[in-house]
Amino acid sequence: MTxxxxxxxxxxxxxxxxxxxxxxxxxxxxxxxxxxxxxxEAILLDVSTSSGAISIRAGAPGQVEITGHIKVRGGSFLGxxxxxxxxxQAYVDRFESEPPVILEDGRLKIGHVKDRRFGRNASIxxxxxxxxxxxxxxxxxxxxxxxxxxxxxVEAGTGSGRLKLTDIGGAVSARSGSGSIIAExxxxxxxxxxxSGKVRLxxxxxxxxxxxxxxxxxxxxxxxxxxxxxxGSGRIVxxxxxxxxxxxxxxxxxxxxxxxxxxxxxxDAESGSGSIDIEHPLTVEGRISKRxxxxxxxxxxxxxxxxxxxxxxxxx
Numbered sequence: 001m002t003x004x005x006x007x008x009x010x011x012x013x014x015x016x017x018x019x020x021x022x023x024x025x026x027x028x029x030x031x032x033x034x035x036x037x038x039x040x041e042a043i044l045l046d047v048s049t050s051s052g053a054i055s056i057r058a059g060a061p062g063q064v065e066i067t068g069h070i071k072v073r074g075g076s077f078l079g080x081x082x083x084x085x086x087x088x089q090a091y092v093d094r095f096e097s098e099p100p101v102i103l104e105d106g107r108l109k110i111g112h113v114k115d116r117r118f119g120r121n122a123s124i125x126x127x128x129x130x131x132x133x134x135x136x137x138x139x140x141x142x143x144x145x146x147x148x149x150x151x152x153x154v155e156a157g158t159g160s161g162r163l164k165l166t167d168i169g170g171a172v173s174a175r176s177g178s179g180s181i182i183a184e185x186x187x188x189x190x191x192x193x194x195x196s197g198k199v200r201l202x203x204x205x206x207x208x209x210x211x212x213x214x215x216x217x218x219x220x221x222x223x224x225x226x227x228x229x230x231x232g233s234g235r236i237v238x239x240x241x242x243x244x245x246x247x248x249x250x251x252x253x254x255x256x257x258x259x260x261x262x263x264x265x266x267x268d269a270e271s272g273s274g275s276i277d278i279e280h281p282l283t284v285e286g287r288i289s290k291r292x293x294x295x296x297x298x299x300x301x302x303x304x305x306x307x308x309x310x311x312x313x314x315x316x
Contacts, residue, residue: 028073029088033099037064042133047110050141051123058149059129066110067127070095152188171207208244245303254311264298268305274312
């Protein structure tokens with residue numbers, strides 16, 4: 001293993017300028033570091049930051065490039081690390097000279113800072129370039145993430161911020177407490193959970209899909225596999241081919257499903273308030289109802305179950 005480094009820093013003083021700055025203006029310090037790591041085997045990238053953005057993309061084989069951007073502000077830091085800009089800068093300097101980067105037993109750990117004080121008024125954002133055949137696990141307490149071009153699998157999470165996942169060659173698991181999840185070119189299974197924010201998926205290879213949102217729309221394209229969508233509120237739009245059951249449930253919002261013209265499936269669709277329209281030939285089971293339809297299309301097949309508390313249902 002070969003490791004090379006270079007680093008630099010920039011001090012930003014929160015000076016109190018009479019007549020221009022309030023008395024409580026905060027000092028701040030920023031800095032950055034870079035690391036280059038040569039590897040000769042596939043690794044697991046495990047990156048974490050309490051606050052800050054994460055960008056991960058595929059690059060040359062056998063090489064990992066890491067850039068970290070550090071920012072420390074005053075506030076609670078003033079009582080913990082001193083009351084001057086110099087004290088804050090000294091803390092940044094320590095991270096520049098000894099960044100949180102550890103390669104051990106096939107796992108590259110980045111950003112796992114044990115000092116609990118760091119997350120209060122400080123952040124590190126990461127730009128990471130990794131080989132294509134890298135498994136990725138990334139998390140940020142607050143901040144967006146972009147991951148592209150890796151074979152996966154990928155596990156990504158943020159407490160608050162957008163997740164964008166592009167051209168992933170394996171299974172994906174994504175979680176956002178508040179923020180949208182955008183996944184394009186996913187060649188495998190997909191699982192997404194968003195407390196508040198839309199989920200949009202374009203799948204390019206078969207795999208089961210599970211999506212839950214507290215509040216936000218779900219737009220899922222090219223699905224080939226089993227599917228389960230659960231939304232507290234928000235519309236659901238799906239197209240693809242059933243190779244397993246599809247269960248779509250929203251407390252409030254419309255549901256639109258597009259299937260092949262020769263699709264054969266069992267249907268159980270119910271709307272508390274809204275119309276139900278189907279363009280496929282349906283043999284109805286039981287009594288006909290404006291709010292609940294059960295039956296089979298072209299002799300039946302996998303189950304398509306749709307339930308919305310309030311909103312229309314359309315199957316085309």
